[in-house]
Amino acid sequence: MTMKWVDEVYKGVLRTGFRVRRRLFKGRSAFQTVEVVETAGHGRLLLIDGMTMVSDRDEFVYHEMIAHAPLCVHPRPRRVLVVGGGDGGTVREVLRHACVESCALVEIDSLVVGAAKAFLPGTGRALGDRRCRVLIQDGVKFVRETAERFDVVIVDSTEPFGPAAELFGPAFYRDTSRILTRGGIAVSQAGSPFYEPGTIKNLLAILRPVFRVSLPFLFTNMTYPGGLWAFTFASKGPHPVRDLNRRRAAGLKGLRWYSPAMHAAAFTLPPFLQDALGRNPRFARRIEGFK
Amino acid sequence: MTMKWVDEVYKGVLRTGFRVRRRLFKGRSAFQTVEVVETAGHGRLLLIDGMTMVSDRDEFVYHEMIAHAPLCVHPRPRRVLVVGGGDGGTVREVLRHACVESCALVEIDSLVVGAAKAFLPGTGRALGDRRCRVLIQDGVKFVRETAERFDVVIVDSTEPFGPAAELFGPAFYRDTSRILTRGGIAVSQAGSPFYEPGTIKNLLAILRPVFRVSLPFLFTNMTYPGGLWAFTFASKGPHPVRDLNRRRAAGLKGLRWYSPAMHAAAFTLPPFLQDALGRNPRFARRIEGFK
Numbered sequence: 001m002t003m004k005w006v007d008e009v010y011k012g013v014l015r016t017g018f019r020v021r022r023r024l025f026k027g028r029s030a031f032q033t034v035e036v037v038e039t040a041g042h043g044r045l046l047l048i049d050g051m052t053m054v055s056d057r058d059e060f061v062y063h064e065m066i067a068h069a070p071l072c073v074h075p076r077p078r079r080v081l082v083v084g085g086g087d088g089g090t091v092r093e094v095l096r097h098a099c100v101e102s103c104a105l106v107e108i109d110s111l112v113v114g115a116a117k118a119f120l121p122g123t124g125r126a127l128g129d130r131r132c133r134v135l136i137q138d139g140v141k142f143v144r145e146t147a148e149r150f151d152v153v154i155v156d157s158t159e160p161f162g163p164a165a166e167l168f169g170p171a172f173y174r175d176t177s178r179i180l181t182r183g184g185i186a187v188s189q190a191g192s193p194f195y196e197p198g199t200i201k202n203l204l205a206i207l208r209p210v211f212r213v214s215l216p217f218l219f220t221n222m223t224y225p226g227g228l229w230a231f232t233f234a235s236k237g238p239h240p241v242r243d244l245n246r247r248r249a250a251g252l253k254g255l256r257w258y259s260p261a262m263h264a265a266a267f268t269l270p271p272f273l274q275d276a277l278g279r280n281p282r283f284a285r286r287i288e289g290f291k
Numbered sequence: 292m293t294m295k296w297v298d299e300v301y302k303g304v305l306r307t308g309f310r311v312r313r314r315l316f317k318g319r320s321a322f323q324t325v326e327v328v329e330t331a332g333h334g335r336l337l338l339i340d341g342m343t344m345v346s347d348r349d350e351f352v353y354h355e356m357i358a359h360a361p362l363c364v365h366p367r368p369r370r371v372l373v374v375g376g377g378d379g380g381t382v383r384e385v386l387r388h389a390c391v392e393s394c395a396l397v398e399i400d401s402l403v404v405g406a407a408k409a410f411l412p413g414t415g416r417a418l419g420d421r422r423c424r425v426l427i428q429d430g431v432k433f434v435r436e437t438a439e440r441f442d443v444v445i446v447d448s449t450e451p452f453g454p455a456a457e458l459f460g461p462a463f464y465r466d467t468s469r470i471l472t473r474g475g476i477a478v479s480q481a482g483s484p485f486y487e488p489g490t491i492k493n494l495l496a497i498l499r500p501v502f503r504v505s506l507p508f509l510f511t512n513m514t515y516p517g518g519l520w521a522f523t524f525a526s527k528g529p530h531p532v533r534d535l536n537r538r539r540a541a542g543l544k545g546l547r548w549y550s551p552a553m554h555a556a557a558f559t560l561p562p563f564l565q566d567a568l569g570r571n572p573r574f575a576r577r578i579e580g581f582k
Contacts, residue, residue, distance in 0.1 A: 013332025041304025227518010256563035272547035
């Protein structure tokens with residue numbers, strides 16, 4: 001088969017293309033198109049509606065950061081909820097923590113879970129772990145209705161449109177707060193600081209009235225448009241830098257992106273992003289704590 | 292004119308494409324092809340031999356970091372040499388420092404300087420400053436033969452092949468050390484940590500026997516392949532983190548990427564890069580200082 005390129009076109013002005021050896025899977029669910037390709041330089045690549053989600057080569061960056069940032073700050077995380085993240089990479093990292101007794105994954109689209117289990121063993125394998133429970137269900141509905149409580153909620157979603165739109169809304173975060181235990185932490189995928197700081201700003205504006213602490217933090221994937229990307233950290237108590245459990249973080253073995261030093265560095269924001277996030281004095285004071 | 296894409300193909304496996312409104316300039320010198328295009332989302336873009344060098348939208352990241360990292364560590368930088376960097380962005384940042392009396396730019400290719408002056412005013416304008424002296428000359432030959440001395444040398448080069456190959460060799464860095472004053476600092480463009488950690492490793496292996504301190508540091512451009520990119524910091528004395536002049540760094544106005552906190556965070560390396568750079572005990576000890 002001849003080689004070709006698969007391109008993610010981002011905001012109509014940038015495209016990121018991966019040389020592809022062959023397509024392993026393409027399917028369409030009620031929600032989206034799911035595709036797995038074997039690339040020439042990045043291993044297997046999962047695309048949803050043409051957007052790069054996970055590549056074998058660099059998924060460690062995203063998944064280590066989204067999981068260990070909250071789990072190394074919470075004093076004793078036992079019950080974890082992942083909303084989205086049907087590829088399994090976040091669950092894999094959550095389960096590195098021996099103190100975690102159970103990890104529920106609520107993914108709206110069974111096609112993502114099926115494709116990951118069949119074609120992305122590096123991440124999908126974790127979904128078969130005995131501590132992991134996969135629920136195919138709307139995450140917004142789940143957090144609204146569940147009687148369960150969690151110590152950490154990780155919102156591992158696609159971008160703020162299509163099936164994930166409500167995951168970027170205030171009702172979802174009020175419900176998330178309700179199902180979090182005392183001192184609970186919620187971390188969310190928040191988009192590109194270079195191209196759409198507005199997404200981060202909106203998410204922080206939603207989190208601020210609901211949580212005691214709400215701060216963005218950064219990481220760099222090689223396969224996401226612009227490289228630099230953000231998460232938000234929101235908690236009912238613990239501070240992401242002051243309350244970092246360095247011993248627990250340093251005890252995690254085999255990591256490639258996350259470390260206690262990388263954790264602290266991730267909460268350092270460049271001035272352009274501080275400016276874009278505005279001058280709310282309460283929020284600004286928090287950020288200045290890291291200068 | 293219809294819109295089209297200009298793509299940088301990187302290592303045959305990744306391509307980064309920019310939507311282009313029109314081409315402003317294309318020329319070929321004895322050394323390379325130089326092109327300036329007007330993009331739809333990134334302002335003007337300079338490409339050399341098809342590789343992305345500078346875009347209006349994100350050049351601040353690279354230029355602030357490569358200039359202010361050494362200039363905020365050196366106790367009193369008065370004379371600065373930039374090797375390469377014919378676009379003018381590094382000179383612009385160097386000249387923000389009032390203590391800098393002169394900045395020499397040694398660029399091998401007059402076509403780059405000409406294109407920058409004519410088509411990239413955001414960076415090229417700095418080349419007309421009264422404190423800047425532009426020399427069209429081979430940088431390797433210049434550092435070998437000059438009788439001048441400099442407090443800071445910034446190697447703002449293209450990749451380690453073609454006209455820039457010798458800028459990644461041991462002879463060049465022995466000469467650089469010779470023309471540096473006591474406590475002098477040399478900073479160099481060092482490639483992609485994700486895709487070619489070997490370039491950083493080789494450069495550090497060359498710097499280590501010549502300089503007292505040699506450390507990599509990181510930044511994230513949106514227009515470079517993979518986003519994450521590296522510089523090396525080498526000095527005859529000052530340590531990049533311990534000797535940071537925070538007051539001078541905080542006094543720089545209008546910056547969008549660099550700050551004292553970003554400076555310190557940039558020297559934090561992810562474990563995958565620490566592993567790739569190997570376990571030279573002397574070097575490892577230095578890195579651990581930042582954990």
